[in-house]
Structure formats: structure tokens, C-alpha cells
Amino acid sequence: MDIYDEVMELAKRRGFLWPSFEIYGGTAGFYDYGPLGARLKRNIEDLWRKFYVVGEGFYEIETPVIGLEEIFRASGHLSSFTDPIVECESCKEFFRADHVEDRCPVCGGEFGEVSEFHLMFRCFIGPGSKRAGYLRPETAQGMFIDFPRLLRFFREKLPFGVVQVGKAFRNEISPRQGLIRLREFTQAEAEIFIDPHDKSHPRFDEVKDEVLILFPQDADEASRWKLADAVEQGIIANEFLAYHIYLTYRFLIGVGISEDRLRFRQHEADEMAHYAADCWDAEILLDRLGWIEMVGIADRTDYDLKAHEEVSKADLGVFMPYREPKVIERMAIKPNMQLLGPRFKGSAKRIADALSQIDAGSLGDQEITIELDGEAVTLTRDMFEITRVKEEIRGEKINLHVIEPSYGLDRIFYAVMEGAFFEEEVEGERRVVMRFLPNLAPIQVCVLPLLGARDELLKISRKIHDDLRKRGLIAEHDESGTIGRRYRRQDEIGTPFCVTVDYETLEDNTVTVRFRDTMEQLRVRIDELHAWLISELGI
RNA sequence: GCGGCAAUAGUCUAGCGGUAGGACAGGGGCUUCCCAAGCCUCUAACUCGGGUUCGAAUCCCGGUUGCCGCACCA
Numbered sequence: 001m002d003i004y005d006e007v008m009e010l011a012k013r014r015g016f017l018w019p020s021f022e023i024y025g026g027t028a029g030f031y032d033y034g035p036l037g038a039r040l041k042r043n044i045e046d047l048w049r050k051f052y053v054v055g056e057g058f059y060e061i062e063t064p065v066i067g068l069e070e071i072f073r074a075s076g077h078l079s080s081f082t083d084p085i086v087e088c089e090s091c092k093e094f095f096r097a098d099h100v101e102d103r104c105p106v107c108g109g110e111f112g113e114v115s116e117f118h119l120m121f122r123c124f125i126g127p128g129s130k131r132a133g134y135l136r137p138e139t140a141q142g143m144f145i146d147f148p149r150l151l152r153f154f155r156e157k158l159p160f161g162v163v164q165v166g167k168a169f170r171n172e173i174s175p176r177q178g179l180i181r182l183r184e185f186t187q188a189e190a191e192i193f194i195d196p197h198d199k200s201h202p203r204f205d206e207v208k209d210e211v212l213i214l215f216p217q218d219a220d221e222a223s224r225w226k227l228a229d230a231v232e233q234g235i236i237a238n239e240f241l242a243y244h245i246y247l248t249y250r251f252l253i254g255v256g257i258s259e260d261r262l263r264f265r266q267h268e269a270d271e272m273a274h275y276a277a278d279c280w281d282a283e284i285l286l287d288r289l290g291w292i293e294m295v296g297i298a299d300r301t302d303y304d305l306k307a308h309e310e311v312s313k314a315d316l317g318v319f320m321p322y323r324e325p326k327v328i329e330r331m332a333i334k335p336n337m338q339l340l341g342p343r344f345k346g347s348a349k350r351i352a353d354a355l356s357q358i359d360a361g362s363l364g365d366q367e368i369t370i371e372l373d374g375e376a377v378t379l380t381r382d383m384f385e386i387t388r389v390k391e392e393i394r395g396e397k398i399n400l401h402v403i404e405p406s407y408g409l410d411r412i413f414y415a416v417m418e419g420a421f422f423e424e425e426v427e428g429e430r431r432v433v434m435r436f437l438p439n440l441a442p443i444q445v446c447v448l449p450l451l452g453a454r455d456e457l458l459k460i461s462r463k464i465h466d467d468l469r470k471r472g473l474i475a476e477h478d479e480s481g482t483i484g485r486r487y488r489r490q491d492e493i494g495t496p497f498c499v500t501v502d503y504e505t506l507e508d509n510t511v512t513v514r515f516r517d518t519m520e521q522l523r524v525r526i527d528e529l530h531a532w533l534i535s536e537l538g539i
Numbered sequence: 540g541c542g543g544c545a546a547u548a549g550u551c552u553a554g555c556g557g558u559a560g561g562a563c564a565g566g567g568g569c570u571u572c573c574c575a576a577g578c579c580u581c582u583a584a585c586u587c588g589g590g591u592u593c594g595a596a597u598c599c600c601g602g603u604u605g606c607c608g609c610a611c612c613a
Contacts, residue, residue, distance in 0.1 A: 001551085005606095013550050013564075025587075025603050080613040119612085137613085173540060173611050181612075273613060429575060450572050480566090484574035491574095500573065512573070519574065 003287035007414075007421050008178060010432065014493050016040065016417065017179070029175030029183030031410070036493055039442035039474070041186070041413050044255055045165055047440065048188050048407065051251045058161035058190055059153075063142025065167055066123065069132040071141050074311035075304065081119040081137060081170075121169050135169035140404060143191040144304045147316050150193075156318065158400070159240075161192035165409075177289055179414040186409040192244070193400040195320065196302065199238035204231075207246045214280075215265040222263045235266075237278035241299050244405050248282050248295050255416050256437045261285040264297075275303030277401075284415045294415060296406045302399035309399070321395035332389040343383075351377065416440070420494060426519075434494030435517055438537045443495040445533055446476040448486050450502045461501040464511070464526060471530050473537075491516055497533060499524075 001009070011017040016037035020030035033041050052058050072078040121135040136142070143150070143162050154160035165188045175181045208228035215222035216235045225235065227242050236242045245264055252262055267279040282295035305316040344351055351370065368379045420434045438444070445468060449461035458479060465477040476495070478486045483500065490498055500512040510523045513532070524532050 009550065019604080022604095026605090028604070076613065170612085176606085426574075431575080448573095482574080482576075483572055484576085486575090487573080488575045502573075514573075521573075 003418060003421060004178075004289065006423075007417050010421070010434075010492065011037065011417060029172055029181070031179060031182065036442040037413070040416070040436070040440060041409065043440045043442070044409060044413060044416065045186075045188065047254060048165070048251060048409075049163075051247065051254070052161075052163050052188075052190050056161060056190075056247070058163045058192070060163050060165065061143065061146065061150075062166065063139075063146065063164065065136055065169075066125065066133045067136045067141060068125075069134065070311055071145065071308075072120065072134055072137075074307045075141050075144075076307065077120060077134075077137055119170050119172070121171050137170050138168050138406070139164040139166050139187045139189045140191060140304070140406065143189070144308055144316075144402075147193075147305060147308075148314065151318060158318075159192055159194040161190055163188065163190040165189075179410040180289060180292060182410055188407040188409055190405050192240075192403040194240055194403060196398065196401040197320075199240045199299075199401070201239045201243040204239040204243050207243055210246055210249075212246065212249055213263040215263055215283075217266040217268050222265070236280070237299055240403050241278055241280070241297065244297050244403055245280055245282075248297055248405055248407075252282060252284070252294070252412070254437075255412065255440060256419050256435075257284055257415060258419060261419070263291070265291070265293075273298075273300075273303075275301055277301050284411075286415060286418055292411060292415075294408055294411050296404075298404050298406070300402045300404050302401055304402055305399040317397040317399055319395055319397050322393070325392040325394045328391045328393060329388060330391065331386055333384050333386055344377075351379070431488060431491060433491045433516060436494040436496070438496040439539050441494045441496050441537075442474070443476050443490070443493060444474045444537055444539075445497045445499055446478055446486075446490045446495050447499045448478055448483060448501070450483060450500060451479070456506065457501045457503075460505060461499075464499065464501065464529065468530060468533070473530070473533060487514060487519075497536065499529065 008017070012019075014036060015034035018032040018034050019026045020032050021027055049060065053060055069078065072081070120137050123133045123135065125131040125133045143164055146162075150160070150162055166186065167184055168187045169184050172181055172183055175183055204227075208231075209226060211224050211226050212230075213222050214225040214230060214235065227236070227246060230236045231239055231242050236245065249262070249264070253259065261284055263283050263285075264280045265283050267276070267281065272279050277299040279296060279298035281293040282297070283291040284294050286292050308314070309316045367381060368384070369376050370379065371377070416436070417434070420436045422433045422435055424431050424433070436442075447461050447465040447468065449457040451457070461479070462477060465475055468475040476490075478489065480486075481489075487498055494516070496516045498514040498516075500514060502512055504523070505511055505526075509526050511526055511529065513522045513524050513529075514520070515522075
């Protein structure tokens with residue numbers, strides 16, 4: 001068994017992860033998070049919110065999992081996620097229909113019918129099949145679609161960010177490798193809308209001297225880069241992106257990923273979506289699976305907003321005032337309504353409008369002929385006035401650019417599990433410990449009575465357990481088996497602290513606190529236990 | 540999707556034509572109570588469907604699922 005097998009075995013056995021639909025035979029690409037897994041995942045998500053919602057001041061929204069067909073036509077998923085495929089009738093190999101000639105490149109055999117393969121799950125909204133919907137293949141689109149509302153919510157103050165944590169769905173052809181490629185998975189994405197003319201970051205100064213392992217697209221290998229240098233030398237496209245690469249780094253370190261198994265790889269030119277200005281993947285080195293993408297951090301430019309603008313016809317632009325209004329002088333035509341009115345009656349207004357459209361700069365002292373409803377109308381020189389006017393242009397309407405960190409939480413969950421997994425020998429016995437960071441551990445503390453003077457100790461330990469739970473801690477109580485066995489049970493599910501009620505407790509109201517990682521012990525007064533735990537757990 | 544390999548208690552595994560065995564985990568009991576001790580006891584499995592055979596966990600065919608390779612992975 002390699003580490004992957006060991007981790008998955010433990011995960012199954014102790015209630016972290018179960019293959020879905022087991023009693024019906026199971027289906028690849030779906031996993032259930034069991035009681036401990038769901039808790040661990042929630043803790044990871046909450047920590048993510050601490051970084052992005054609390055730390056960065058972004059806001060979380062929640063949009064439907066089902067999207068309309070139009071959304072994915074705009075986003076490009078409908079065409080890029082639907083491949084025409086053909087099967088060779090002799091060797092049964094599948095090919096992209098648009099990538100091959102009329103004979104099989106492998107064996108030269110005949111092709112069968114062309115069929116469509118949808119990477120998006122299709123469904124129908126309402127009765128009948130008139131309105132097609134798709135399960136979203138990413139959480140991002142919901143945030144783009146809400147752009148006009150968001151812009152108003154943030155009172156047009158740039159930059160602003162919005163996040164979404166939720167399920168996304170892709171009907172993968174062959175899901176593999178446990179949590180790495182799922183058909184239903186959890187994403188945490190942030191969309192940060194920024195001024196395309198200013199991709200500096202207000203807090204870049206705080207991070208510019210930090211050093212990360214970068215693997216730029218032209219490089220042969222990953223190496224250490226100071227962020228300021230990477231931006232200056234054009235390795236990372238801009239400060240804003242660099243800041244978010246670093247934020248991703250901090251988060252991944254924050255869930256316990258070890259630094260030497262973490263790198264940022266820039267997408268190759270042909271791998272990068274055509275609209276992206278720059279894109280980096282945070283990759284984690286896993287034991288069996290190698291370097292696996294966990295997070296994508298991209299500068300998506302104005303692609304998404306433009307695309308939705310085109311399909312929806314909604315205005316997804318924003319008015320960007322210039323620092324100084326631009327003053328332009330030009331010659332303008334001013335219609336003389338006192339003459340036009342009586343002369344043209346009901347058409348006068350339209351004639352005046354048409355006049356104002358004419359570029360007056362080239363006009364001499366002459367009559368103007370304009371066309372109105374197919375008829376030529378001649379306006380004599382006294383019907384208008386040409387004046388020099390000053391005009392102020394205060395800004396322009398543009399589409400904002402988008403910086404998008406996109407996290408695959410299931411993959412990160414697995415990386416956390418693998419990173420926490422340790423086995424060691426203690427007095428000839430194998431000890432398996434999940435060294436989750438205390439703030440992520442699914443169970444925060446387990447209360448154990450020594451079982452010598454059973455009833456008395458039990459009474460106290462149950463009361464302590466009860467009390468800790470009432471005060472908001474995730475606490476277990478275990479009274480079966482020897483004390484050593486019970487410690488090991490907690491080690492295996494990563495409970496950072498065990499609290500043991502022993503004989504000394506009866507004398508001085510203290511308990512033993514036992515540390516998961518070192519197995520060291522400490523005495524703590526019962527009335528100080530809760531505060532002690534809160535501080536040690538870092539919550 | 541294709542190809543190769545595989546599938547036995549909660550977990551890991553033995554058995555490879557003739558009564559399905561072990562280890563760990565779990566429940567109960569005795570004993571012990573600060574690191575998976577010991578003893579007794581209980582619970583618990585042949586992935587599914589066909590076929591061959593007197594008899595199939597075992598051989599054959601198919602489905603399902605998993606692992607590996609190919610393909611796929613905006």
C-alpha cells in the first residue's frame with residue numbers, strides 16, 4: 001500500500017470519505033463526505049472564508065446550481081464542453097470528430113455515426129423540454145451574471161470582489177484518482193473586478209519581498225522568485241495577480257500544506273484560455289499522483305463580462321471617469337428653432353436633431369441639405385448657427401477586468417488528508433496520526449475517564465464533556481477500552497487534544513491534557529480548561 | 540470510451556472446483572487504567588447477472604466498480 005491507499009483506507013474506515021451510492025453498486029466520480037470528512041471540509045471552507053471574506057473584504061453570494069442555456073452559450077462552455085465524437089468501428093477507439101479525417105488514424109478503419117458528448121449535465125426547466133438548463137460546470141458564471149447588481153451594491157468603488165463556494169458539475173468521461181477528478185465537486189471561487197488601466201494592488205507593498213516557488217512557462221524548472229522581481233520582469237503579468245498568487249500560497253500553507261510540496265506553475269501558451277492575460281496554477285506534490293493542480297489564478301481580462309454583454313444585451317459596463325475631464329473644442333451647429341418651427345412644423349424637432357449630428361468643422365458659409373424620410377430638405381444659412389463650443393469628456397464606458405482565483409476544494413481536502421497522515425513506531429506498535437492543524441481538526445477534544453474508580457471519574461468526565469460542548473467545542477467522550485487504545489483512536493482521526501480525568505482530578509480539580517503529536521501531557525485546572533483549549537486550538 | 544489488471548466481513552487479506560479462514564477494527568464480559576496488554580464471547584464477507592459442472596468464491600461470458608496506461612481534462 002502506498003500513501004494514497006493508506007489515506008483512502010483510513011478515510012473510508014473512519015468516516016471521512018465514502019464512495020457514493022455504494023448499496024446500488026456505486027458510480028465513478030462521486031464521493032460522500034462522512035461525518036468527520038464533512039466537518040473537516042467545512043473547516044477548510046470556513047478558513048477560506050476567513051482569508052477571502054474577512055481578510056480581503058469580499059462578499060459571498062449564492063447563485064443557482066442550474067444555469068440557463070444562454071449563460072453557457074455566452075461563457076463558451078456550450079461549444080467547448082460539447083465535443084463531437086466518433087468511434088472507429090474496427091478498433092473501438094474514440095476520436096474528436098473535428099480532429100480526424102474520414103478514416104481511423106490508428107487502424108485505418110471506418111468511423112460510425114458522429115455523436116455529441118456533453119461535459120455538462122443537461123436538464124430541463126419546467127414542464128416539457130422547451131427550456132434547456134445545465135448544471136453549472138463552475139461557480140464563476142453566477143457572479144458574472146450578477147455584475148450590474150454587484151456594481152451597485154459596491155457603489156461603483158473599485159476594485160471589488162465577490163466569492164462563491166459551492167458545487168459544480170462536469171460529466172467527465174472517466175473520473176479517476178479519488179477526489180482528484182469528480183463529476184460533482186466543490187469550488188471556491190473569487191471574482192475580483194478591477195480597473196483594466198490599473199492592475200496595481202493597494203497592498204502589494206506588504207507582499208512584494210515574499211519569495212515563492214514559481215515555474216514560469218518558458219522555464220525548464222521551478223525556482224524561487226521574489227514577487228517584486230517576478231512582476232518587474234514580466235514573469236507574472238501584474239501586481240494584482242501576484243498579490244493573489246501570494247494569498248493562495250498563504251491559504252494553502254494555512255491548511256497545513258508543506259512548503260516544499262507547493263509550487264506555482266504558469267500555464268503554457270497553448271494551455272491558457274485564449275482570453276486570459278495570464279494564468280497560474282497552484283500545484284501540490286502528492287505521493288502517488290505527482291504535481292496536481294489545486295487552484296487556478298487567472299487574469300481573465302474583460303472576456304466574461306463582454307461575452308455576457310453580447311448574448312444578454314445587458315449593459316455590463318462601468319463608467320470610468322478620467323482623473324481630469326478632457327476638454328475638446330469643436331464647431332457645433334445650433335439650429336434656429338424660431339425659423340425651423342414655423343417652416344417645418346411637426347418635423348422641426350427631427351430636423352434639428354439631424355443637424356446637431358453633422359460635423360460642423362468642415363462646413364463653410366453655405367446651405368445644408370439633409371435627408372428626411374427620403375426627401376431632401378434644404379436649410380438655408382439663417383436656419384442655423386455655427387459656434388465654437390468647449391466640451392468636457394469626463395470618462396469612458398468600459399468593461400472591468402477580472403482576477404479569478406478558483407479553488408478545487410475536494411482536491412485540497414485530499415491534499416490536507418495526505419499531508420496530515422503520519423505513521424510511526426511507538427514501543428514496537430504502529431501509531432497512525434492525522435496531524436491536522438488544530439483549527440481544522442474535525443473533533444477538537446476528546447474527554448476520557450480513567451476507568452479504575454469508574455463511577456466517580458465517569459461522572460466528572462461526562463460533566464466536563466457536556467460543559468465543553470455547551471460552550472461550543474466539538475467534543476467527544478470515550479469510555480470504552482484501555483486508555484492507550486482510546487488515545488490511538490483519537491490520534492487516527494486527528495483530535496489534537498485528549499482530556500483525561502484521573503485520580504488526581506479527585507484531589508485537586510485538575511485534568512491531564514494529552515497532546516496528539518508529541519503524546520506529552522500537561523495538567524490543567526478544570527475551570528481553566530475551556531479557555532486553555534480555545535487558545536491552543538487557535539479558534 | 541478503449542486496453543491491461545483486479546474485486547472475499549467495517550478495513551486488510553488467505554483460499555483458486557468439494558464445510559469461507561485469519562488479522563485488525565467493533566459489541567458484551569472478566570481483569571487492568573496514562574499510551575492499541577491479556578483472556579472469554581459475539582457480530583460480520585465471496586461485486587452483480589448468466590453459463591459450464593453432481594458441485595463454482597474458484598472456470599467461461601457479460602454488467603458494475605476500482606487501479607494503471609491511452610484518450611479526455613475550456
